[in-house]
Amino acid sequence: MEPEVLERFTWYMREQSALTVMFHTKVAEQMGLSATDEKCIDLAMRAEGPLTAGRLAELSGLSTGAVTGVIDRLERAGYVRRVRDPHDRRKVLVEVTVGDVEKFGELFANAYHSLIEVLGHFDDAELAVIERYLKLQIETFRKRVIDT
Numbered sequence: 001m002e003p004e005v006l007e008r009f010t011w012y013m014r015e016q017s018a019l020t021v022m023f024h025t026k027v028a029e030q031m032g033l034s035a036t037d038e039k040c041i042d043l044a045m046r047a048e049g050p051l052t053a054g055r056l057a058e059l060s061g062l063s064t065g066a067v068t069g070v071i072d073r074l075e076r077a078g079y080v081r082r083v084r085d086p087h088d089r090r091k092v093l094v095e096v097t098v099g100d101v102e103k104f105g106e107l108f109a110n111a112y113h114s115l116i117e118v119l120g121h122f123d124d125a126e127l128a129v130i131e132r133y134l135k136l137q138i139e140t141f142r143k144r145v146i147d148t
Helices: 003-031 035-046 053-060 064-076 098-102 105-119 124-146
Strands: 080-084 092-096
Touching: 003 035, 003 105, 035 053, 035 064, 035 092, 053 064, 053 092, 064 080
Parallel strands: none
Antiparallel strands: 080 092
């Protein structure tokens, strides 16, 4: 790969990352959370049902100790609750209290409409390439940066 191509894409990724962090910081502030707490509740919401603190640690790349603090703060703010695993009463699961989170959906409306606007500039073949890139980027980044 040519160095100028790598430099250009590095700049795009850094800019996208900065905008994403600033957006989620703004959303988190309006929710009364830290950006880390807001992203952890997002991970919990996208999980298939309640999850353990250990699983949230795996998904977030945070230590289990840090995740315990996140869950404590989210629980105090009323966004999650701890429940017993119905299959193993020794386990505690984290369950999102969706009603409290849904009221913040409007905070994401502009981001959603921006995505629609941008994707509208691409045909199906181009969208397939973008999707392939994003999937590979997510998989590789998680493996090399988050899961290490």
